[in-house]
Amino acid sequence: MKTLDVIVHAISPAGTTGTSRSYELRAAAGSTLPPFEAGAHIDVHPGPSLVRPYSLCNSPQDKGRYLICVRHDDAGRGGSRALRRDLTAGGRLRISPPRNHSPLVAAERHVPFAGGIGITPPLSMAEALAARGASFVPHHYTSSAAEAPPLERLRTSAFAERTVIHHSDQGDSVRAGLPAELLVPEADTAVHVCGPDGFMPHVVTEATAAGRQPGQLHTERFAPAAPPAAGDEVATESTVRIASTGIGHPVPADRTIADVLTAHGVEVELSCEQGICGACPTPVPDGEPDHRDEVQTPDERAAGDRITICCSRARTPELLLGL
Ligand code: FES
Numbered sequence: 001m002k003t004l005d006v007i008v009h010a011i012s013p014a015g016t017t018g019t020s021r022s023y024e025l026r027a028a029a030g031s032t033l034p035p036f037e038a039g040a041h042i043d044v045h046p047g048p049s050l051v052r053p054y055s056l057c058n059s060p061q062d063k064g065r066y067l068i069c070v071r072h073d074d075a076g077r078g079g080s081r082a083l084r085r086d087l088t089a090g091g092r093l094r095i096s097p098p099r100n101h102s103p104l105v106a107a108e109r110h111v112p113f114a115g116g117i118g119i120t121p122p123l124s125m126a127e128a129l130a131a132r133g134a135s136f137v138p139h140h141y142t143s144s145a146a147e148a149p150p151l152e153r154l155r156t157s158a159f160a161e162r163t164v165i166h167h168s169d170q171g172d173s174v175r176a177g178l179p180a181e182l183l184v185p186e187a188d189t190a191v192h193v194c195g196p197d198g199f200m201p202h203v204v205t206e207a208t209a210a211g212r213q214p215g216q217l218h219t220e221r222f223a224p225a226a227p228p229a230a231g232d233e234v235a236t237e238s239t240v241r242i243a244s245t246g247i248g249h250p251v252p253a254d255r256t257i258a259d260v261l262t263a264h265g266v267e268v269e270l271s272c273e274q275g276i277c278g279a280c281p282t283p284v285p286d287g288e289p290d291h292r293d294e295v296q297t298p299d300e301r302a303a304g305d306r307i308t309i310c311c312s313r314a315r316t317p318e319l320l321l322g323l
Pocket of ligand 1: 270295
């Protein structure tokens with residue numbers, strides 16, 4: 001897996017509650033940072049065997065630096081804890097080049113629509129849309145003004161006047177009602193939704209009920225959706241066979257394909273390990289995947305020729321993997 005070393009140029013609080021921080025990453029001397037498109041994320045390696053994806057939230061025009069905003073989560077899987085504990089300004093950090101499975105789509109009008117720390121991809125999108133003079137209206141929902149991580153940046157941005165900020169402690173939440181941009185289904189409008197569980201399904205359900213077509217709603221999750229209901233799971237035990245070697249590895253019901261492959265020394269690319277970052281889709285020349293990720297589109301799922309090995313399983317007794 002290709003990685004690069006960057007310098008942690010600055011760490012600053014984002015919001016006033018102390019729960020989120022911005023990390024500004026710059027190229028180490030003698031190197032450059034690969035360019036990125038709005039919606040991209042990088043894999044951050046905060047410690048040995050620890051890889052976590054974080055969205056880039058600065059402008060893609062902003063050459064020479066990457067900005068990520070991380071919400072501290074004591075009950076999380078350790079990524080934000082390790083960053084907070086071990087990273088200091090001036091230190092080094094290992095990251096992947098940017099990867100993008102949620103790019104801006106072509107549309108007349110855009111609505112970047114975010115809840116909480118989910119503002120990071122829509123923020124980069126808004127920067128890109130502003131730079132190209134596009135028509136767009138960003139919305140950001142937070143529990144309170146203090147909890148709004150990059151609020152200062154929104155308020156001082158080139159698109160501050162058109163940005164609509166909502167605070168639920170003032171009675172303005174998605175449950176109190178969606179704004180007209182989502183409820184009046186204009187043609188050729190792309191809505192980019194990113195936020196926590198609870199926020200996303202509610203927004204998608206309400207906007208769809210109001211007449212928005214699925215192709216107009218583009219979502220990016222920060223956490224996996226609920227697992228399939230009991231009885232919906234199929235073929236929980238299977239064998240994955242490596243196309244290049246012909247070797248088969250049984251995958252028991254309580255382990256992931258990625259687990260089994262790494263235990264046998266097969267090199268695979270992993271990051272979130274939750275089916276939400278797009279690091280691990282692997283070709284499937286034969287067999288039928290049981291998709292459980294959030295990154296493949298309905299068309300990609302239907303094609304069935306790639307599987308996210310961190311979470312998806314097999315519908316057939318054997319899957320051939322193009323490794
Ligand atoms: S590791 Fe992120 S989708 Fe599989």
